[in-house]
Amino acid sequence: xxxxxxxxxxxxxxxxxxxxxxxxxxxxxxxxxxxxxxxxxxxxxxxxxxxxxxxxxxxxxxxxxxxxxxxxxxxxxxxxxxxxxxxxxxxxxxxxxxxxxxxxxxxxxxxxxxxxxxxxxxxxxxxxxxxxxxxxxxxxxxxxxxxxxxxxxxxxxxxxxxxxxxxxxxxxxxxxxxxxxxxxxxxxxxxxxxxxxxxxxxxxxxxxxxxxxxxxxxxxxxxxxxxxxxxxxxxxxxxxxxxxxxxxxxxxxxxxxxxxxxxxxxxxxxxxxxxx
Amino acid sequence: xxxxxxxxxxxxxxxxxxxxxxxxxxxxxxxxxxxxxxxxxxxxxxxxxxxxxxxxxxxxxxxxxxxxxxxxxxxxxxxxxxxxxxxxxxxxxxxxxxxxxxxxxxxxxxxxxxxxxxxxxxxxxxxxxxxxxxxxxxxxxxxxxxxxxxxxxxxxxxxxxxxxxxxxxxxxxxxxxxxxxxxxxxxxxxxxxxxxxxxxxxxxxxxxxxxxxxxxxxx
Numbered sequence: 001x002x003x004x005x006x007x008x009x010x011x012x013x014x015x016x017x018x019x020x021x022x023x024x025x026x027x028x029x030x031x032x033x034x035x036x037x038x039x040x041x042x043x044x045x046x047x048x049x050x051x052x053x054x055x056x057x058x059x060x061x062x063x064x065x066x067x068x069x070x071x072x073x074x075x076x077x078x079x080x081x082x083x084x085x086x087x088x089x090x091x092x093x094x095x096x097x098x099x100x101x102x103x104x105x106x107x108x109x110x111x112x113x114x115x116x117x118x119x120x121x122x123x124x125x126x127x128x129x130x131x132x133x134x135x136x137x138x139x140x141x142x143x144x145x146x147x148x149x150x151x152x153x154x155x156x157x158x159x160x161x162x163x164x165x166x167x168x169x170x171x172x173x174x175x176x177x178x179x180x181x182x183x184x185x186x187x188x189x190x191x192x193x194x195x196x197x198x199x200x201x202x203x204x205x206x207x208x209x210x211x212x213x214x215x216x217x218x219x220x221x222x223x224x225x226x227x228x229x230x231x232x233x234x235x236x237x238x239x240x241x242x243x244x245x246x247x248x249x250x251x252x253x254x255x256x257x258x259x260x261x262x263x264x265x266x267x268x269x270x271x272x273x274x275x276x
Numbered sequence: 277x278x279x280x281x282x283x284x285x286x287x288x289x290x291x292x293x294x295x296x297x298x299x300x301x302x303x304x305x306x307x308x309x310x311x312x313x314x315x316x317x318x319x320x321x322x323x324x325x326x327x328x329x330x331x332x333x334x335x336x337x338x339x340x341x342x343x344x345x346x347x348x349x350x351x352x353x354x355x356x357x358x359x360x361x362x363x364x365x366x367x368x369x370x371x372x373x374x375x376x377x378x379x380x381x382x383x384x385x386x387x388x389x390x391x392x393x394x395x396x397x398x399x400x401x402x403x404x405x406x407x408x409x410x411x412x413x414x415x416x417x418x419x420x421x422x423x424x425x426x427x428x429x430x431x432x433x434x435x436x437x438x439x440x441x442x443x444x445x446x447x448x449x450x451x452x453x454x455x456x457x458x459x460x461x462x463x464x465x466x467x468x469x470x471x472x473x474x475x476x477x478x479x480x481x482x483x484x485x486x487x488x489x490x491x492x493x494x495x
Binding site: 097098100110112 | 390392393395396397398399400401402403404406410411414415418489492493
């Protein structure tokens, strides 16, 4: 907590030459990226480009096939020995990624538990917190995402946007050093997207380190420090929102953004409004 | 002709014996549930040994008649030097048998759990065992409750078989009374009615629990 915010300190996430293959399909083809403390990185790209797979590899929900991923300096999922690598135990994986929070596209709340239990249960089980303390922390987290009044509701009784905010509260309660968001608003009705993005904006302004796979270009343009465009398993463009959205001439990126704006402009002659 | 007096006279004893029926069958279902959960988890695990053990277990206990299993354990346990009371051996056998069926019932429930729910649990640091007991089992039970209640009522009825290996329970006592009073029809009708009531209570309890689960998913 007392740690100094030094922008050039060791990256929280360090991905080096990561490949991911599913059988003969190459989904990630040599990804290098770093995410530093308090940075917001938005990862954009066409569907099937590998952006969700990359995020899932960083969380070790997928085993990467080649390369190295370091979380706060520790190699994730493997140990290196005499030139090879060996898969470490689940407990060791848990230890290395204990400061990584993950928010899923499909929320993935446990349907047999109330919103409060969804947040409190992991605190009790994996942080060994006492019942009352876990409940207090959980309630505070739900307040933070604006759902204090829905603590006793079951996921099925909540809207998609509310469920996703509970999902964010569940991850936040573990006091992560970095939050990974895998298309957090893609499963939501359009009118519910805003409330989730607002929670994420608040988090970013509090200095949370975030990596967000998203189709919300407006969010990326406003909040991101770095935007990465992934295409066919490689980072095809990367830089500040301005560099990526305005200056980068990569034809695939231009085509992708063009498609996006065409989909999102519905009023003739509103070109000005379409620009980020 | 139909002797109601004998029913009234033996009812207290029969009810007492039915307590044993309930104790034996529910105990074996409880133990069988734990066995079934483990066998189910083993059968769905990535371990080849685990899958092999589970497959053999399920095929043996489903493939051999329960009565034969009871007789085998009754005659075999003393042979291998295990002198346990016959009631313990009988409950153990019932548990092993129902465990095989429960494993199969739960398998369907386990397979219905969205993988994302397990991933979410992994990401907040829950261990495999915690995921099993806190996420997978509660969800699988919700998916398969009617079948589990059904299995429990089957076990209440199947517990009558342990009378064969000399364990006193409802059927055994009914037999004893029937042979000493020469009024088998009255006694067996009474015993049958008691079984019916026990299972009616279990079914209603199941419906109640089902209603509670429904409340979680009702909008």
